[in-house]
Amino acid sequence: MSAPPTTTYRECCKQAIRAALIADPRVFLMGEDVGRYGGCYAVSKGLLDEFGPERIRDTPLSESAFVGAGIGAAIAGMRPIVEIMTVNFSLLALDQILNNAATIPHMSGGQFAIPLVIRMATGGGRQLAAQHSHSLEGWYAHIPGLKILAPATLEDARYMLAPALLDPNPVLVFEHVVLYNMEGVLDPKVSSVDIEKAAIRRAGRDVTFVTYGASLFKTLEAAEVLAREGIEAEVIDLRVLRPLDEATILASVRRTRRCVIVDEGWRSGSLAAEIGMRIAEQAFYELDAPLRRVCSAEVPMPYAGHLEQAALPNRERILATVRALLRPGS
Template sequence: MTVTAEPRTLTFREAFREGLREALAGDDRVFLMGEDVGRYGGCFAVSQGLLEEFGEERVRDTPLSESAFVGAGIGAALGGALPIVEIMTVNFAMLALDQIVNNAATLRHMSGGQLSVPLVVRIPTGPGRQLAAQHSHTLEGWFAHVPGLRVVAPATLEDARGMLATALADPDPVLVFEQIGSYGVRGELAADPGPVDLDRAAVRRAGSDVTVVAYGGTLAPALDAAAELATGDLSAEVVDLRTLRPLDTATVLESVARTHRLLVVDNAWRTGGPGAEIVARVAEEALDELDAPVERIGAVEVPVPYARQLEEAALPSVGRIVEAARRAVA
């Protein structure tokens, strides 16, 4: 008799933790380091219980110096380890820009291919939790600008659970941007979700009237908007980018060739953001496919407010996505 495992209900926080536990258990070269990842269990409780399970050699609390411990992670990777470095929130990643951009991203090139930096940096990111202007940034686009880095943004439980394993297998540095607003969101995870492909975007909902491109924290509102549009006989195809560098332009172009309309949704500010790059590539490679001007939704260009109603007003919403999709089709 064949026993089929049932899907499980869990939070994104628990899915990320399962990925970490599997990585630590599966390879002695893997270790986790960062501020409060051990005894405190992580700023967002993702690493809770891992110190007790794997010990202080494998789960290491660090001093409050992002440049120092990201640099230590680069050195460990060069020495043959597989370090997972957690930066508490994305704004603190600015304190490690020199290590990430000048060292991790360049060493393979500068050594003529002799050096690999198999480093994974986990970075909680994004708005939605009333963490105010200094802790609500969406800066994935900054890092996606840099050759030598892989930049990924898990938006589903399957990707939250499985992206880490694929990232650890990459010989080059991978930055994993985890949505702070999603940690407590509960959903259903397949019993055997399989490996995660970091090279291809995913069509999360098929459609025929308009392509909606999203990633990370904007995937959920994009899917909700597509469901609302469907009640009015408008069919939206939702593409989850998953990886911002290298960008899977082909999947986006294939979708635009089917729908002939494009809407890009991004929690980052519009100016110079990932959404602008998507629009530019479609304009360069598939302009003749478009039957309407491109629609683009981003965060309002102000520091993210603390007050909940102002924060919500500053960010892409289901209502704004629905309106933009209807404009594109009209």
């Protein structure tokens, strides 16, 4: 028997879209350069040839118009997948995302649901500087009415889209730019995933890491280093940033009694702050140590590689934070 073929995160994203287009004639992909160019990150390469320009729609550089058009089309019976090149550009469509997609179901008294998926690239690490590199998914997770997904693994990249399209709510999917080239073997035992639960990617008894997206892999590396020092860390991959799977986080923290949150967003008003506060509200007396977090430096992301790396959470900062927590004063 030959070894299972390796694939990439990018390919998993593409196959997810392809499968969705095949499964449901209401599904179409719309966004800047998704067709002829093949997608800014080459996710949709080849789909135009396979599905044609009606279902793989190149749009003008009009984020607000085509995101809003996705909302209108979802209301009127379609299942659009809207691609926004990068999270910073999504701010041009924030009016539509917040004032319409997240709002109309509730404001209309439940008359309209908006079964829409918006995908976008997020995060730093590719020296794209301050207008292409931020991690604003935690910011979107502030908004009631949205579901926020952050697939980190190949399986999630491949299988989260299907339940997102079945969901009657607007779902934003954040694909981290440094993950597109990630290679691996898709677990053959997995053929579907949920979009509700956080996943424990590494079990451990001494400290809980809560993280998501590309930070998952930095955190797993840190956990391996700690294991060599006799510290067994549990690593939770949030997967779903809104609604948060509090139960998984709290159960883990109650076991390990310590928690470090690793979040590529800026610290002030961050998702890390929200998670920390929920733990404080509900498990304060079960903690053996203060809550800690590793976030991005509160600066616009610089271009120069060394500055960018200094701004992002990295393995050394994660290790330093957890060591200070476990051996205070050492």
